[in-house]
Amino acid sequence: MTADVIDGKAFAAGIRARVAEGVAAFKASQGFTPGLAVVLVGEDPASQVYVRNKHRQTLEAGMESFEHRLPADTPQADILALVEKLNADPAVNGILVQLPLPDHVDADLVINSVSADKDVDGFHISNVGRLGAGLKAMVPCTPLGSLMLLRDRHGSLSGMNAVVLGRSNIVGKPMAQLLLKDSCTVTIAHSRTKDIEAVCRGADILVAAVGRPEMVRGSWIRPGATVIDVGINRIETPEGKTRLVGDVHFAEAMEVAGAVTPVPGGVGPMTIACLLANTLTSAHRSVGLPDPEGLTA
Numbered sequence: 001m002t003a004d005v006i007d008g009k010a011f012a013a014g015i016r017a018r019v020a021e022g023v024a025a026f027k028a029s030q031g032f033t034p035g036l037a038v039v040l041v042g043e044d045p046a047s048q049v050y051v052r053n054k055h056r057q058t059l060e061a062g063m064e065s066f067e068h069r070l071p072a073d074t075p076q077a078d079i080l081a082l083v084e085k086l087n088a089d090p091a092v093n094g095i096l097v098q099l100p101l102p103d104h105v106d107a108d109l110v111i112n113s114v115s116a117d118k119d120v121d122g123f124h125i126s127n128v129g130r131l132g133a134g135l136k137a138m139v140p141c142t143p144l145g146s147l148m149l150l151r152d153r154h155g156s157l158s159g160m161n162a163v164v165l166g167r168s169n170i171v172g173k174p175m176a177q178l179l180l181k182d183s184c185t186v187t188i189a190h191s192r193t194k195d196i197e198a199v200c201r202g203a204d205i206l207v208a209a210v211g212r213p214e215m216v217r218g219s220w221i222r223p224g225a226t227v228i229d230v231g232i233n234r235i236e237t238p239e240g241k242t243r244l245v246g247d248v249h250f251a252e253a254m255e256v257a258g259a260v261t262p263v264p265g266g267v268g269p270m271t272i273a274c275l276l277a278n279t280l281t282s283a284h285r286s287v288g289l290p291d292p293e294g295l296t297a
Ligand SMILES: Nc1nc(=O)c2c([nH]1)NC[C@@H]1CN(c3ccc(C(=O)N[C@@H](CCC(=O)O)C(=O)O)cc3)C=[N+]21
Pocket: 046, 047, 049, 050, 053, 096, 097, 098, 099, 100, 121, 141, 232, 244, 263, 264, 265, 266, 267, 268, 269, 270, 271, 272
């Protein structure tokens, strides 16, 4: 049996097209253009690619993109001052402070200095709490994008066994909250989980977000399961080049699963599409419009 490959790249293009329509309608009715501000401190190479793609796609969706690149040794107080300025700027509907931040910066402090309403990453403590409590929140982009792919494939997720591999604040925990909200039976597995392979094998939906190249083998996967691979790991090939692989052994997964997201071209593009979707959502909420259709959790 060969699994279906879930085309996140194509799905993300569809989301971006819907965001672009929403942005055009918003401009026409409100007379201003939604804007996304990105703050990048230092030169983390993984962040560079992401920031470049994001900037281009923000403009393509018809939104304003404000990039703030600061040197790696920027004092924390200067970063906080910039965030305050962006919080107060009516042209800015979404603020993303690129992670990781340099060691001399208290990342939690900076994240929580972003206005919760403009927190398009969904990392602010009040958005974390609101998601957990089932209230309207800004939802982290990678989990939101993963949820959209799952809903597209299955319609209702109600009653499905979902296993989330990884317990990070960025992906694992919010992913588990979203799956629970959609009435899955959710297990969060991690490095201390006993017989992790057997736990994963119980999953109708397996979301891998651990950052370990190809950790999930074919034997970990229930036949017919849907596998969402959040990992983006750059590894060396025997020829001395590098290539991107996920947290899932793709070839083995293809033999067992019902559907698998590839890396690249799976969850990654959905993350950026959802960032744009969240920025539009934030703009809507700022003027009291209902949330844009089909772009929220
Ligand atoms: N505050 C914050 N929010 C983030 O969401 C955030 C962050 N900081 N720091 C860095 C990571 C990384 N990240 C990616 C998003 C999309 C791709 C993506 O589109 N990847 C392409 C491939 C890109 C390539 O070829 O390298 C794909 O998977 O197809 C990658 C990485 C968001 N991050």
